[in-house]
Amino acid sequence: MAMIEFRNVHKWYGDFHVLKNINEEVEKGDVLVICGPSGSGKSTMVRCVNRLEEIDKGAIFMEGRDITKKTMNLNHLRSEIGIVFQQFNLYPHISVLKNVTLAPIKVKGVSKAEAEAMGMELLDRVGIRDQAHKYPIELSGGQQQRVAIARALAMKPKVMLFDEPTSALDPEMINEVLNVMKDLAREGMTMLCVTHEMSFAREVADRVIFMDGGEILEQGPPEHFFTNPQHDRAKAFLKEIL
Amino acid sequence: MHWDIVWNNFDYFLIGAYPEGPLGGMAMSILLALGGIFGAFWLGLLFGLMRLSKQKWIKWPAVVYIEIIRGTPLLMVIFWFYFLAPIVLGYTLPETSSALVAFIVFTSAYIAEIVRAGVIALPKGQTEAARGTGLSHYQTMVHVILPQSLRNMIPSFVNQFVSLTKDTSLAYIIGVNELMRTATQVNNRTLIAPTEIFITIAVLYFIICYVLTATSRRLEKQLSKYQARGN
Ligand SMILES: Nc1ncnc2c1ncn2[C@@H]1O[C@H](COP(=O)(O)OP(=O)(O)O)[C@@H](O)[C@H]1O
């Protein structure tokens, strides 16, 4: 049974058909990379998985459960799915450690001491243990994004969504974030990543899909996608980013 | 000039007949403004959050409340509570209490709008990040949105507080012994020094408001440090 399955998913913004019949399966432990030009619907697609956006037709399944049902408990669903945004979106008014421990304490009722121990462990894992008591703004972009990853992992999610996690970063900080993501992939996390970082796709992706105009135009294993794309628009896109 | 009249009555302007008699004067004005802003903060927060709700039956009463109050002169609200309270409650509210209630109700409508604008002004990513980890709407408000947006609202709250401080002078009409009324009393009694008396009163109002505004400006600078960026 797939960890995440999109089945005939459609979505409209008013008249604008932003997702057109998306069908896709991501097995447990797999990494799916989603690429495509700006405005093609990549963000929308991943944000539908944790219901930050609602689909209009079709269904999305997580381990066989239809998670797009009206009766779904959204807070519970979201506690099982981590998301990392392009703009980090750390909470600026509390320390880095508190950014990480807020949800475990409030949503899962984990004790403060336990949450902090786990938070420090996670911050250690993403390489910023010694910044735990600083405010987000005192950290570099790369460090902030790693905190955001730790914050998502603190809920022990089954799936992680990444929406262009390195696009807002200075080039010299991209790798520190990608390395954390690669480690995570190798540890067996199921990941849906919108990214144009081809090194990441080559090293850890199980599948790459190429989207344009709300459709999946091309899909396959990374080496296939990079060396032998079928669709003209995929070829043009690859030429541009490589 | 008769500045001696001002001087001889200066403590009356400041604290009324206190401690022998009831508190009044500037102290009463400040107390009314403080009590007013405190009550209005909580009531305004409630109505502001209600107005942001997607649920119609929560949002609608707030919209009606806010729009009616904002479309009514303060003096009329003061009269409402002064003349209607006996009819509704069956007994007369003391002048000071009914003025205080009027200030709270009146100011809360403006605070509600400040709260609404402040919450909307925060980057959407803050809510998405919080909801994305499984926090409920309420938890997101309490732990993520309000701590940030309330800080950003402090200058607007102080503005409202300054307005209210000046507006407490309207309570004189229903007989509350605040700064304006003590001045009028002394003037009616002495008759020869209206200019001196009302200049003094103006200076006293100015000092309160100036101190508040200056404090707010300092706070604003300190608070601008930790703010969310991006969207
Ligand atoms: N809330 C919205 N309302 C209307 N149109 C939107 C909204 N969000 C995104 N869109 C449009 O949908 C399209 C796809 O957006 P998005 O999923 O963000 O694309 P991508 O992430 O691939 O750049 C874009 O054309 C965008 O302008």
Ligand SMILES: [Mg+2]
């Ligand atoms: Mg996007």
